[in-house]
Amino acid sequence: MSDIPEEYLPLIAHVQKRVSFSDTEIRTFIEAFQVKKIKKRQFIIQPDFVATHRNYVVKGALRGYTVADGGQENTIQFAIEDWWISDYNSYIYQKPATMFVMALEDSVLLQIDHRAEEQLKQSGQKFETFFRIMGERSTAYMQRRIIRNLTLNAEERYEEFIKNYPLIAQRVPQYTLASYLGMTTESLSRIRNKRVHKKS
């Protein structure tokens, strides 16, 4: 296992935390992925094109968002190290995307394309299991987000976010976070300002 490029090591650790693969399986698994380096502001997914890949973040930060008719941007997902990102409605059904996915920083990704993923899953039950677990957990994750969005007001949503994802909050531009939380930049700015004064 010593000849594996270092970009793959985080993904191997990620996988081993969720399923137990033999060395051969690990090798087969990571061979389905290619290293992709992208620059800040580069897009890996755009509306009307099919999302060809599922992306694992080795290094960097990305943002998935939609743009409404009026031009308003809404952040659907962030991804930093050890997260996955894609437009799942596009990737899973292999139909045109509705989201942009853009790098917020220079980033290093591991990409698997849809075809390779299908082959991998068919080639062994454990691979299938891994992707099943991914699906389950992202369903649970999304359900939590839906609950928070319905239940909490703007300030509480922000509080929850920095409690749960402090690393992301520090790293992404505030307007992207605002649109993830379903509020305007101005509102988020005021909320943050209020907190600063309260704490003193």
Next chain:
Amino acid sequence: MSDIPEEYLPLIAHVQKRVSFSDTEIRTFIEAFQVKKIKKRQFIIQPDFVATHRNYVVKGALRGYTVADGGQENTIQFAIEDWWISDYNSYIYQKPATMFVMALEDSVLLQIDHRAEEQLKQSGQKFETFFRIMGERSTAYMQRRIIRNLTLNAEERYEEFIKNYPLIAQRVPQYTLASYLGMTTESLSRIRNKRVHKKS
């Protein structure tokens, strides 16, 4: 296959639409499920108890919701015939639920418990595949909902809902739909009223 109780037939059709199972596999699959009949207003999941089952609706209608501190109810999910429902954060991780799941009508369910589901998935790749597809699709479904909730205003959210799920809209109490759409009963009532007058 003729000795299978009729409650199972919709589930068999449901499964065959997503994966192709042999007769033996179908039999193994449905044997993991029990028929459960519940009365209107009966709960199948409650906060602080672990959600033991994943539930397929053969007949009837159910509603998953949370109750906030102030007593405000928020509908997370509806399920009618041919839908699945559970508190996935509870079921998948086998930890205490935060949701109620209650029958809106007398209903017939097919339930699989967590233990049986795990066994089933380990007993054959195709079963794993089925649950993997479920997970993928519900992730995609939830992502669509998140996008709509961030993007649309109250009236548009309602329009989208009746366009996508007309059968559910007809069948559930309006205050449950309002809380699903993230608005008050009063607002939904006004939106509906406005539509009626516009149409004429």
Next chain:
DNA sequence: AAAAACTGTTGATATGGGTCATGGCAAAAG
């Protein structure tokens, strides 16, 4: 069959967060 509880409607009023406008600062571009 009367009472109670539940559900939906409508009106009056309030407010959280949006919109618009301006300015400042830091980083990138030239």
Next chain:
DNA sequence: CTTTTGCCATGACCCATATCAACAGTTTTT
């Protein structure tokens, strides 16, 4: 080093939706 651009802050004002209240029809309970 200067200019431009991107990001954030702040103030004034506004609007979509919430809140509160009263009522009516319907369903459930007794």
